[in-house]
Amino acid sequence: MxxxxxxxxxxxxxxxxxxxxxxxxxxxxxxxxxxxxxxxxxxxxxxxxxxxxYSALDLEPLLTALQPLQLPVCRVRSQAPDRSQYLHRPDLGRRLGVASGPELATHATEAPDIVLILADGLSAEAVNRHAAPVLALLVPPLQRAGFRLAPIVVAEQARVALSDEIGAALGARLALMLIGERPGLSAPDSLGAYLTFGPRPGLTDEARNCVSNIRPEGLPYPAAADKLQWLVQEALRRQLSGVPLKDEMDLLG
Structure with a gap:
């Protein structure tokens, strides 16, 4: 044949x-x-x-990369005890672990304007690669604008809504979480940023603004930092976030 x-x-x-x-x-x-x-x-x-x-935060290099910002760092965990539970029980990733509340209390400062949160989410590798470079461009202009920053919070086994409890525990006017987004077939390391004015337990997604696909091949670090700075300033000026806060950065300058 x-x-x-x-x-x-x-x-x-x-x-x-x-x-x-x-x-x-x-x-x-x-x-x-x-x-x-x-x-x-x-x-x-x-x-x-x-x-x-299934990636995990590479804490030692991450904490080292945050040192030039000269801000205290607080580590917390959600109620998910491990990665398996985190993936099977999303609700546990939205609540602070028992020991994390007292840990936040030791880092509480007087009426901070902003708390910056780094969370593993669904791609810790995104945070390992991109979070520190974004903060290096974002933190200095926020400080020059006179905003009071709470200690940076590094959260493990975290979902976006965990920022509500963290922000409320620290008494922050605004919570900004950088979190690893759900990986796709073209981008397993995409970083997302979620901004919430008046963080408190019980909020839902319409109360937040999101900037997604932060990475060199997507939204580059300088553009992401500029957009986040604008959104933070407008959220605090207008005292709102989410659906009422439109991304008018290019229109308004």
Whole structure:
């Protein structure tokens, strides 16, 4: 029996569009399937995304990178005892652990304007890579503007809503959480920023503003820091956040 030659991979006519996006488009085909190269690339991207979900904060290098900011650092945990429980019980990631309340009380300062929170979320690797560079660009202009900053809070096994309890415990007017976003097949290390005026338990997502995809290949550090500074200033000036606070930075200057 004569073996038929394998059909060569056909180039996709839209291949030029791949220069403008990291999305999985214009993959080409071999017969009725995608080329082996693209199939393997998909499996590798999926593996990176799974690894990101189970990644942990690399605390020693992270704390070292925060030292130039000359702000105290407080470490807290949610009620999720481990990563498995964190993933299976999202509600536990939204509440402070028993020991974390007293820990925050020891770092309480007089009426801070802003508390900055670094949280592992669904990709601790995003925080390990991007949080310190963003804060290095964000903290100095906030301080020059006269805002009082609470100690930086590093939160493990944390969901976004944990910022409400942290902000309320420290009496902060505004909470800004940098957190690892849900990893995708093109970005396993995307950092998100969630801003909440008047943080307190019971708030829902319409009370927050979000800046997402912070990373060199997405929203670069300087642009992210500028946008966050503008949102923080406007939130504190207008005393609101979420749906009523629109991103009018480019319109208003």
């Amino acid at each position: 004569t073996e038929l030659p394998a059909e060569p991979a056909a180039p996709d006519p839209w291949a030029g569009l791949r220069a403008f996006t990291a999305a999985r488009i214009a993959l080409g085909r071999t017969g009725s399937s995608v080329p082996l190269r693209e199939a393997l690339a998909f499996r590798l991207a999926h593996a990176h995304a799974r690894d990101a979900v």
